[in-house]
Amino acid sequence: MRDFFIKLSQMDRRWVFLGVLVLTVFPFFVPMNLPIVTTRYTQLVYDEIDSIKPASDPDSKPILLSMDYDPGTLAELGPMAKAILRHIFARKGKVIVISFMPTGSALAEETLRSVAREFEDQGIKEGENFAFLGFTTPAAAVIQSIGRDIRDNYPTDTRKVPLDDMPMFRNVHNYQDIHIVLDLAGNNYPVTWISNAVERHKARFAMGVTNVMAADFTPYIPQQSHGMIGGLRGAAEYEAMIVAQGYYPKVGDAVRGMDSQSIIHVFIIGLIFLGNLGYFLGRKTGGGR
Amino acid sequence: MKRSLPLAIALVMGLLMIGTYYFPWMDGFYRLVLLWSPVIAGFAFFLGILSFLMHHIFKVRRKVPGWGYNLTAILSFAVMLLVGLLPEIYPRLFGFLGDQQADPDASVFKWLFGNVLVPMEATMFALLAFYIASASFRAFRARNLEATLLLAAAILIMIGRVPLGEWIFPPFTDIQQWIMEFPNTAAKRAIMIGVGLGMAATALKLMLGIERAWIGRGD
Amino acid sequence: MKSPLNMGIGVGVVILMVASFFYKVSFGGEFIPSFGLWVAAWMTLIILSFLYKDNPFYKAAEHIMVGLAMAYFAIYYIFQVLEPRFYNRLVLNELQPGEQLFGSPEVFRWALIIPAILGCLMLTRIFPKVAWMSRWSIAATIGLGSGLAIPVTIQANITTQIRAASQLPLDYMTALHGNAEVMPGFTNVHLWQIGVPLLMIGTICGLMYFFFSVPHRGVFGYAATFGIWILMIGFGASFGYTVMARLSLFIGRVLFLLKDWLDWLPT
Numbered sequence: 001m002r003d004f005f006i007k008l009s010q011m012d013r014r015w016v017f018l019g020v021l022v023l024t025v026f027p028f029f030v031p032m033n034l035p036i037v038t039t040r041y042t043q044l045v046y047d048e049i050d051s052i053k054p055a056s057d058p059d060s061k062p063i064l065l066s067m068d069y070d071p072g073t074l075a076e077l078g079p080m081a082k083a084i085l086r087h088i089f090a091r092k093g094k095v096i097v098i099s100f101m102p103t104g105s106a107l108a109e110e111t112l113r114s115v116a117r118e119f120e121d122q123g124i125k126e127g128e129n130f131a132f133l134g135f136t137t138p139a140a141a142v143i144q145s146i147g148r149d150i151r152d153n154y155p156t157d158t159r160k161v162p163l164d165d166m167p168m169f170r171n172v173h174n175y176q177d178i179h180i181v182l183d184l185a186g187n188n189y190p191v192t193w194i195s196n197a198v199e200r201h202k203a204r205f206a207m208g209v210t211n212v213m214a215a216d217f218t219p220y221i222p223q224q225s226h227g228m229i230g231g232l233r234g235a236a237e238y239e240a241m242i243v244a245q246g247y248y249p250k251v252g253d254a255v256r257g258m259d260s261q262s263i264i265h266v267f268i269i270g271l272i273f274l275g276n277l278g279y280f281l282g283r284k285t286g287g288g289r
Numbered sequence: 290m291k292r293s294l295p296l297a298i299a300l301v302m303g304l305l306m307i308g309t310y311y312f313p314w315m316d317g318f319y320r321l322v323l324l325w326s327p328v329i330a331g332f333a334f335f336l337g338i339l340s341f342l343m344h345h346i347f348k349v350r351r352k353v354p355g356w357g358y359n360l361t362a363i364l365s366f367a368v369m370l371l372v373g374l375l376p377e378i379y380p381r382l383f384g385f386l387g388d389q390q391a392d393p394d395a396s397v398f399k400w401l402f403g404n405v406l407v408p409m410e411a412t413m414f415a416l417l418a419f420y421i422a423s424a425s426f427r428a429f430r431a432r433n434l435e436a437t438l439l440l441a442a443a444i445l446i447m448i449g450r451v452p453l454g455e456w457i458f459p460p461f462t463d464i465q466q467w468i469m470e471f472p473n474t475a476a477k478r479a480i481m482i483g484v485g486l487g488m489a490a491t492a493l494k495l496m497l498g499i500e501r502a503w504i505g506r507g508d
Numbered sequence: 509m510k511s512p513l514n515m516g517i518g519v520g521v522v523i524l525m526v527a528s529f530f531y532k533v534s535f536g537g538e539f540i541p542s543f544g545l546w547v548a549a550w551m552t553l554i555i556l557s558f559l560y561k562d563n564p565f566y567k568a569a570e571h572i573m574v575g576l577a578m579a580y581f582a583i584y585y586i587f588q589v590l591e592p593r594f595y596n597r598l599v600l601n602e603l604q605p606g607e608q609l610f611g612s613p614e615v616f617r618w619a620l621i622i623p624a625i626l627g628c629l630m631l632t633r634i635f636p637k638v639a640w641m642s643r644w645s646i647a648a649t650i651g652l653g654s655g656l657a658i659p660v661t662i663q664a665n666i667t668t669q670i671r672a673a674s675q676l677p678l679d680y681m682t683a684l685h686g687n688a689e690v691m692p693g694f695t696n697v698h699l700w701q702i703g704v705p706l707l708m709i710g711t712i713c714g715l716m717y718f719f720f721s722v723p724h725r726g727v728f729g730y731a732a733t734f735g736i737w738i739l740m741i742g743f744g745a746s747f748g749y750t751v752m753a754r755l756s757l758f759i760g761r762v763l764f765l766l767k768d769w770l771d772w773l774p775t
């Protein structure tokens with residue numbers, strides 16, 4: 001028995017790799033369709049976005065969506081961005097998209113335009129419902145300057161159209177005219193937003209982050225951040241919610257990935273148990289390492 | 290002169306920046322300095338590119354084993370730089386490469402970004418999935434009470450945050466959310482305050498010249 | 509691995525890249541998306557091949573990635589940072605409203621030369637004789653960074669966190685005595701009732717653990733021990749979440765291969 005575990009602990013790690021590969025690919029072909037429960041943090045963000053008014057309403061305020069992720073975290077934050085944009089467009093709201101990551105800006109524009117295309121026949125138009133202001137740096141200064149007037153740092157959008165020529169920017173100047181700031185980030189930018197926009201300009205703020213960062217940002221909720229969407233799971237919750245509320249016909253990549261995520265988690269927990277079993281057996285018999 | 294002037298510069302700049310946070314009338318200076326930092330960073334980045342090129346050119350010239358890879362790096366850098374620069378500088382001559390600002394879908398620069406750089410970078414990070422799986426088998430041992438608490442929290446989170454966990458035992462979701470909101474927030478808040486104090490102290494030390502390793506040796 | 513072989517593969521991949529986009533440019537239209545998809549898929553598979561064994565394809569891809577990323581950032585820096593922020597302001601005099609120093613936009617404009625000088629000084633690092641001049645620009649950067657960091661970290665990390673922590677007991681008492689639903693979304697109220705005191709005590713004990721200047725004995729010792737337990741649970745949560753995140757990234761790549769590239773999954 002002991003020998004078996006010692007052998008097991010010495011096996012080539014590529015067997016573990018193979019396990020991960022097979023168990024990730026396999027569930028895509030045998031979907032389990034398990035229900036996805038909404039957690040509190042995601043619900044808070046959802047409620048914030050759900051309360052926007054359609055662009056036709058004179059009191060409608062835009063959402064400022066900062067997409068600060070790069071290709072490395074695209075898998076988690078891409079589906080999240082899509083789900084949020086679909087929600088905003090289905091509610092005929094207004095969204096301003098910016099980015100502080102050079103690589104993120106290209107991804108953000110692609111995501112924004114592809115989702116906007118889905119809603120084209122529902123009357124979603126650039127300049128009325130959405131605007132892409134592109135990449136700028138440094139983040140702290142730009143965030144501060146929006147507290148004065150968004151035009152300070154963004155005189156035009158990326159097509160060089162002045163903000164004043166777009167109907168959606170009428171009466172939109174600073175954070176008081178913005179429904180909520182939503183930062184989708186795979187890094188520390190939410191803290192930059194909190195210290196510069198929330199603390200200094202009393203902006204309303206929420207975040208969508210990768211799971212790596214999620215556990216570190218909970219102390220900011222709910223005082224500084226109105227909720228948090230965490231990783232692929234958070235994105236899956238959001239997708240499931242907009243489908244349940246009838247905003248969008250079908251769920252996306254995040255929900256689809258949850259089956260693999262479930263199976264692999266069980267696999268990894270199993271590995272931890274196996275590893276520890278070997279460790280304890282080795283220790284009890286006085287041998288091992 | 291060579292040592293004390295830099296220390297004085299650091300102190301004055303630091304004090305001015307702290308001032309901008311508390312005095313609104315220093316706003317003009319704040320806006321100026323925030324335009325400075327990307328420019329200085331730009332030069333630092335240029336320095337990085339120079340050393341990148343020098344490193345690879347050196348290897349190619351010496352024909353060290355594997356120099357073909359270094360040549361690959363230089364070539365891909367050159368190709369990407371040219372398809373990015375040329376259409377912007379000589380739009381008439383190189384317009385066929387596409388304007389990445391005006392029409393992202395038809396620009397070679399964006400095409401290379403989207404179809405070569407993005408998948409490679411994304412996959413690089415995806416490799417970590419395999420290593421973390423292997424590490425969880427080899428490294429995470431419940432050696433003592435502290436390690437056991439860590440492992441237990443990790444396992445409860447991992448099972449509570451996937452639909453399968455909810456399906457097996459519904460309270461798992463509440464448990465993971467509870468760990469996240471209470472013990473985790475307590476820990477992270479304590480760390481945040483501790484780190485905050487440490488960071489402020491380090492920044493103060495740098496400004497006041499108590500910590501001066503960055504100056505280096507020599508005069 | 510023999511060097512000429514490596515070189516051959518590396519150069520071959522670059523030639524393929526160059527050929528591919530000239531192909532793209534000259535043909536245009538419908539063919540492009542699927543061709544790009546194939547390139548992207550191959551790049552994904554090449555990187556994944558590293559899991560089995562390091563190989564020349566992976567090495568070449570790695571170097572291509574570094575080269576492309578460097579150039580990408582350089583282009584972005586030139587056109588999105590230096591041009592609008594520096595060139596347009598200093599040379600074309602396109603200052604934004606409110607950008608003035610000592611009441612004068614001109615002073616503000618010409619002060620933009622300073623970072624250019626500091627930047628040039630940074631380049632003296634290449635020449636050992638005058639390398640000490642680069643200290644000035646490093647000093648300016650360190651001063652700026654420290655000066656920016658102090659008030660911001662004090663506010664974001666310390667004051668607001670202490671404020672949030674000290675508000676908790678009040679909220680808790682109101683919720684216990686009133687009938688307000690303070691934490692919607694928790695199906696189990698008892699979890700919340702145990703949680704809030706734990707959050708308060710845990711934060712204090714966690715902080716106590718960080719006070720190394722006081723010996724961890726007596727009551728302080730017990731508190732510090734409890735503090736380390738709480739910290740461990742926090743690290744465990746981070747670890748669990750990190751595992752999840754890493755797997756999500758791989759799931760993203762698998763989805764790309766199966767859905768976007770092979771089109772094997774129903775949409």
